[in-house]
Amino acid sequence: MIQIAVLGYGTVGSGVVEVIETNKTDINKKAAEDLAVKYILDLRDFPGDPYESKVVHDYNMILNDPEVKIICETMGGTKPAYDFTKQALLLGKSVCTSNKELVAAHGPELIKIAKENHCNYLFEASVGGGIPIIRPLNYSLTAEHIDSITGILNGTTNYILTKMDREGADFEDVLKEAQDKGYAERNPEADVEGYDACRKIAILSSLMTGKNVSYEDIYTEGITKISSADFKYAKQMNKSIKLLALSRDTENGFYAMVAPFLISRDHPLFSVSDVFNAVYVHGNMLGDSMYYGRGAGKLPTASAVVSDVVDCARHQGKTIMCFWDEEKVEVADVTGARRKFFVRIPAEKREAAMAAFGALAEVNVGLAKEFAFMTQEMTERDFDEKIEKIGGCINRIRIMA
């Protein structure tokens, strides 16, 4: 029997308890021992809850109980999660987490502490919810040199963009509806500004390089400027608009970014809709592969946490392979990246745009007051200079090759 503690009895934490209970036959078989939740740490009490008697308020009860071998950290945020995690690992207790903020901020340090203490710090649930993506990168694609990752990593923004695409609605209206339905937070900044996707692509980029990609170095642009007019143009071009998180290991260095992109109908990420997430990985032998599923939600995320618990149970006293060193990756400036852009400008700037951009492809959806076009491939730097030369634009969206 392996005793477990769950930190935080919110959505994911209560999901962890539910998954362990519902699938105990399958899980105990795979863990090779029975799992039991001994403690649930929360500030609140839960009178009437079937697990009421497990709830404790003092973390030291968990730390000081030598029977507890595995801790599920489902609190979120870095305080006090960072201290709690570190204390547990130093005592040789493995920690499984869904907390992408903490993994992105302190991943390599916590992984190192786990290794030094012959236990594990696992984080399958921190990216892509229930989609197995950390394990495929760590244990499956071991014969590959991975040079590119492209992900739809945030369910809220993908839901919003899917609704805008299908219904021709505007951002603010769909956001409000998503908030009413509980798909978006009251304070939606972390999602709609791309900060959540940025943490997640930082984690994937670190696993891709084996070194530390700091989320603070990743250029991040959200979806708040995307309008129903942009989707009209997208349809005209047989494309959609998705918030993509990118990681590229190129001859000119490594770069990563989060931004809305126009994406063609024939790209496998095109049909990833609603709250679904997907991660598209390119390796030098395998070529493209993709991992798709529910990127958020109580049970999918909890399922990933519990899969980590099973791994910890099977590897007691041993640290599972994970290459994520503290050495910092030099993140190249995205201004050197080459791509095509879609641009909308006031109609009167048409001549100036033609002069600045040379060859361009007009896109017309009948909006008389503007002129819209796709550029040739150019660096972000060149593009910015040309746009500045013509005095700005209404909007511009990058185009995924």
Added chain:
Amino acid sequence: MIQIAVLGYGTVGSGVVEVIETNKTDINKKAAEDLAVKYILDLRDFPGDPYESKVVHDYNMILNDPEVKIICETMGGTKPAYDFTKQALLLGKSVCTSNKELVAAHGPELIKIAKENHCNYLFEASVGGGIPIIRPLNYSLTAEHIDSITGILNGTTNYILTKMDREGADFEDVLKEAQDKGYAERNPEADVEGYDACRKIAILSSLMTGKNVSYEDIYTEGITKISSADFKYAKQMNKSIKLLALSRDTENGFYAMVAPFLISRDHPLFSVSDVFNAVYVHGNMLGDSMYYGRGAGKLPTASAVVSDVVDCARHQGKTIMCFWDEEKVEVADVTGARRKFFVRIPAEKREAAMAAFGALAEVNVGLAKEFAFMTQEMTERDFDEKIEKIGGCINRIRIMA
């Protein structure tokens, strides 16, 4: 240094050697030891090949060399692969294979022998080529009760069906072109009759149930009866036709099958085209997830074999978890499965069909001599009885819900 032997220097075998050489920095780091190919077993000689000096013709040289710890079996077929594999495992040498025939026919026995001899029999490359799917099922979805798998598991037939869909061409013409391009074998039976997909879904079904699903118990229907007219109807219904391999754990028992299905545009498998494969998995907590990539080809398949080699290198003397018992799974008759069908009959049978099927939805593409329709949901048994009652049909294709 870990010494490896490769059995069979054909497409996949030479790919294994190439992957190990090309990505040695990444691979050796992940294997925690340097890998070296010591022997290549083949009946032929390869004068001028850079690995010429490694080629041997006598398997005993490999078996009797205690330095050889890991063997890559990339010969295909069950003879002599079965004996070779068994002999190696009995000596405690791990075997990594791309050989789906052997895995489907003798998987549980070989896994058991590996376990008894503290080594591993791994087969990531046997299904989905380079797509990580065996590991996600074995190690990632460990908190799930998996009740359904739907796969596009054969690249040749998917290439043929994609061409038929896009170009309106007929089966025989596209097959010939595929053979000329090397995408289909001169004897295409194993692919076009669904036998290859059948072996693969038998392997996935066994991992899903943890017991042995015999490929001989799986109802298998190929794509040879699919015509350009069928694709005209499919387009009219906003669907495509794919050869699907299914595995379902239902209240009425377990069943598996391989057959062409009509599939809607909004299903994630719809956009899996050309030689790509994908596996769509449903778990009770996670819901749907999908694994997509190149299902065949030299380097993708070899990459999967080498990922197994890395796993063997990291687990010397230990057997990695794999639940696939010899206990046989009772496979239910597919005639009990419920679904809708698309049917084409001679025009004169229209009244009889309406009488037999009751409510039906006509599909018209202007072929005057026939009447085509979609049925309501019914069991396969009911459907067969009704079709017999009206004296047969021109063609019928199952519809994926």
